[in-house]
Amino acid sequence: MMKSCLGMNVLSGAALALSAFATVSPLSVTQAGAADWCKGIAGGVFCAEPAATPPSFCGTKEISVALADGFAQNPWRQMTTAAAINEASQCPNVTGWDHTDGQGNTQKAISDLSGLAARGVNAIVVFPDAGPAMLPAIRDAFKQGSTVVPYRARVGGEEGKDYSVFVGTNFHQDGVDWGKWMAKALNGKGNVAYLGGPAGTSQSRERADGILEAFKDYPGIVQIGQKPFEVTNWDSSMVAKSLGALIAQYPQIDGVIADLSMGVVASGVFERAGRPLPLIAGEDANVFGCTWKKLHDADAKSAFQYTTNSAEQWNVRLAVRWAIAEAAGGKMDQPLVITDPNGTKHTVAEAGVKEVTNFQLEDSLAGTVFCNPKLPESASNGTSLTDEQVLAALKGGL
The missing domain is CATH 3.40.50.2300 (Response regulator)
Known part of the structure; x- marks a missing residue:
């Protein structure tokens, strides 16, 4: 329910x-x-x-x-x-x-x-x-x-x-939470990218460390793209650009974890490429629930799933x-x-x-x-x- x-x-x-x-x-x-x-x-x-x-x-x-x-x-x-x-x-x-x-x-x-x-x-x-x-x-x-x-x-x-x-926040725990959810949702196997912020930010580095910690128990999970994270400067246009490059390079993308995660859906990059939306973990945005509702209303067997932290x-x-x-x-x-x-x-x-x-x-x-x-x-x-x-x-x- x-x-x-x-x-x-x-x-x-x-x-x-x-x-x-x-x-x-x-x-x-x-x-x-x-x-x-x-x-x-x-x-x-x-x-x-x-x-x-x-x-x-x-x-x-x-x-x-x-x-x-x-x-x-x-x-x-x-x-x-x-x-x-x-x-x-x-x-x-x-x-x-x-x-x-x-x-x-x-x-x-x-x-x-x-x-x-x-x-x-x-x-x-x-x-x-x-x-x-x-x-x-x-x-x-x-x-x-x-x-x-x-x-x-x-x-x-x-x-x-x-x-x-x-004044901080526990970014490492965000990464652990997202990584564990993603690995379990993919049954321990799949290609996953992480899109962070500016190259020098501790926020994305700490989250990346948490994601890797979570993935240690799932050797079938492969992080694709730049490491420790795809640099996007938390800019929607750069999120779209990074996703486009990932799609061009990898025939299969099973999951995306992102700081500015709304851009994974809102950019429309996967749709334009004729690719299904991957599983998504990131920060909450209205686009996720409304997209989930739209897709599952149209097809109860839709594979799109996601998790967000506040x-x-x-x-x-x-x-x-x-x-x-x-x-x-x-x-x-x-x-x-x-x-x-x-x-x-x-x-x-x-x-x-x-x-x-x-x-x-x-x-x-x-x-x-x-x-x-x-x-x-x-x-x-x-x-x-x-x-x-x-x-x-x-x-x-x-």
């Missing part, structure tokens, strides 16, 4: 909530209580509903906050930016917000970060796509007096010396909390709890922890599939945002 509803009865993203104390839904408000800076972004759709008592991570000192992205123009980054705005808007002492896009250019990302520090932004959250190449600029911003919190991609260096706090757009929330707490004298004494579309609560970070723990969102073989007809294929169903906020985020321009 399906564990989630499909079609018109599908659970919407509005059922997914964020918990700062108990469970607080990230409602969209434009009322007077919302900060002016937040109301000025997309009409205030991302503003959190003001609480009688602000979360303890907010502290009391008035500060400005910025998110410095190495690359911001894919759906994951757009939804992540919306989640960051929503999180920061819970704090009435946050008086300003900025967001920069390095556009996949390391030198621009460095310049963006340097500019934020020079302007005196108090708390800066950084997604350092270029990895250690960003460390000198991060260190300089920190030494200029900004609270700097790199997250997800490791840069080296030391907390308290080169930056304030590093795409963790909410990871940025923990980074924003740490950045604000460090800059404004707040306390990190509450857990971060995410409620999935089935209503299950996941404590993804205990109080005071600097790393989130992910959770499996879908497994079509186990009957857990999400398709939200209100959202486009590029949306995720585990974002911690409402449907309205997701749709606004995907318009870009944040």
Whole structure:
């Protein structure tokens, strides 16, 4: 039996909530209580509903906050930016917000970060796509007096010396989870490719290590393509290019594991090549459940199956909390709890922890599939945002 509803009865993203104390839904408000800076972004759709008592991570000192992205123009980054705005808007002492896009250019990302520090932004959250190449600029911003919190991609260096706090996630476990699911789904035999991000990112290296760990017990599984991963820069066009090259080189592709996994289906590369979709493991996107439903409605014996972990757009929330707490004298004494579309609560970070723990969102073989007809294929169903906020985020321009 399906564990989630499909079609018109599908659970919407509005059922997914964020918990700062108990469970607080990230409602969209434009009322007077919302900060002016937040109301000025997309009409205030991302503003959190003001609480009688602000979360303890907010502290009391008035500060400005910025998110410095190495690359911001894919759906994951757009939804992540919306989640960051929503999180920061819970704090009435946050008086300003900025967001920069390095556009996949390391030198621009460095310049963006340097500019934020020079302007005196108090708390800066950084997604350092270029990895250690960003460390000198991060260190300089920190030494200029900004609270700097790199997250997800490791840069080296030391907390308290080169930056304030590093907020991570267990990418290795993602790789283990995906690799084990893939190997079992293929009955221990098949050709599998892994599509990662930029060449220097720790995120994809750690996932690749986890995948290899899982495959050790399955000698019949062969990793094809570039190793440790196909470099795609988390860019949809590069995902399509990599897949095209793989299809041209390998007559049989049984499975694809990918960071920006929605591109495996959304690119249409397999369809245009007259090849069936492989089994897929990766980060959640609406395209998977809706494609699964379409194919299985047309043919109950369809071979397409997939699994996803939450795409963790909410990871940025923990980074924003740490950045604000460090800059404004707040306390990190509450857990971060995410409620999935089935209503299950996941404590993804205990109080005071600097790393989130992910959770499996879908497994079509186990009957857990999400398709939200209100959202486009590029949306995720585990974002911690409402449907309205997701749709606004995907318009870009944040």
